[in-house]
Amino acid sequence: MREVLTIAMPKGRIFEEAAELLRKAGYLLPPEFDDSRKLIIDVPEESFRFILAKPMDVTTYVEHGVADIGIAGKDVMLEEERDVYEVLDLKISACHLAVAGLPGTKMSDIAPKVATKYPNVASSYFREQGQQVEIIKLNGSIELAPMIGLADRIVDIVSTGRTLEENGLVQLEHIVDITSRLIVNPVSYRLKDKMIDELVERLSEII
Template sequence: MNNILTIAMPKGRIFEEAADLLRKAQYQLPPEFDESRKLILDVPNEQIRFILAKPMDVATYVEHGVADVGIAGKDVMLEEERDVYEVLDLKISECHLAVAGLPGVKITDVAPKVATKYPNVASSYFREQGEQVEIIKLNGSIELAPLIGLADRIVDIVSTGRTLQENGLVELEHICDITSRLIVNPVSYRMKDQQIDDLVERLSRIIGGV
C-alpha cells in the first residue's frame, strides 16, 4: 500500500468542488464516486485512496499520517494549528469569517460574550482589536446564540449571508477570507514526493497557480 496516495477530504460542498477540480486535472474518478456513502473510497487505476471525514478532522488525519494529503478550509487551519504543510490554495469553497449579531443591540461593556466554533480564531481576533471578550464554544447553530441571549455576538463562517439574514442577524466585522487548501503530512512529503508534486502541479495548472 506504500505506493497508494491517501487523501482526506471533507464531506459536503468542499468534497463536490474538490472532486470536480480533480477531474479537471485529469484524475479518472468513477461516476459513482460522488454518490457513494462509503467513508473510504479506493481508485486503483489512479493509485489513490480517499478518506471522507468531517471538515474539522481532515487536518488531524493528515498530521497523524493516516492520510498523506488533505483538503481543508483555511478556517480549520487557523483554528487547529496542525503540524502539516499547506502547499496550495485551491481557491474553492470561498467564504469568510465574520463577527455578527443582532442589529441595533447595545453590546455588553465588560467582556461581551462571543459564541463560536472557532474559539482560537475569535480569541486572537478580539485580542488584536484590544477587546476583552468571553468566548463560548459551540459546535453548531451558532446563529441561535444571540437570539436566546447566550451571547452578544458570534464569530462564524459567512458564505452568502442568507443564514444570518434569515435569523435577523447582520455582519458587523470581516475577519478574514477563507478558501480550501491542499495540506500535506511532512513525512509523506519526503516518502511520496513524486506523487504529491505531480498532484500539486496538475492542480496548479487548473487553478492558474498560486
C-alpha cells in the same frame, strides 16, 4: 506494486468542488464516487485512497500521517494550527469568517460573550482589537446564540449571508477570507514527493 496516495477530504460542498477539480486535472474518479456513503473509497486506477471525514478532522488525519494529503478550509487550519504543510490554494469554497450580531445592539461592557465554533480564531481576533471577551464554544446553529441571549456576538463562516439574514442578524466585522487548501503531511512529502508534486502540478495548471 505502485504506492498509494491517501487523501483526506471533507464531506459536503468542498468534497464536490474538490472532486470536480481532480477530474478537470485529468484524474479518473468513478461516477459513483460522488454519491458513495462509504467513508473510505479506493480508486486503484489512480493509486488513490480517499478518507471522507468531518471538515474539522481533516487536518488531524494529515498531521498524524493516516492521510498523506488533505483538502481543508483555511478556517480549520487557523483554528487547529496543525503541523502540516500548506502547498496550494485550491480557490474553491470561498467564504469568510465574520463577527455578527443583532442589528443596533452594543457589546456588553461587563463580560461580553462571543459564541463560535472557532474559539482560537475568535480569541485571537478580539485580543488584537484590545477587547476582552468570554468565548462560548458551540458546535452548530451558532446564529441562535444572540437570539436567545446567550451571547452578544457570534464568529462564524459567511458565504452568501443568507443564513444571517434569515435569522435577523447582520455582519458587523470581516475577519479573514477563506478558501480550501491542499495540505501535506511533512513525512509523506519526503517519502512520496513524486506523486505529491505531480498532483500539485496538475492541479496548479487548472486553478
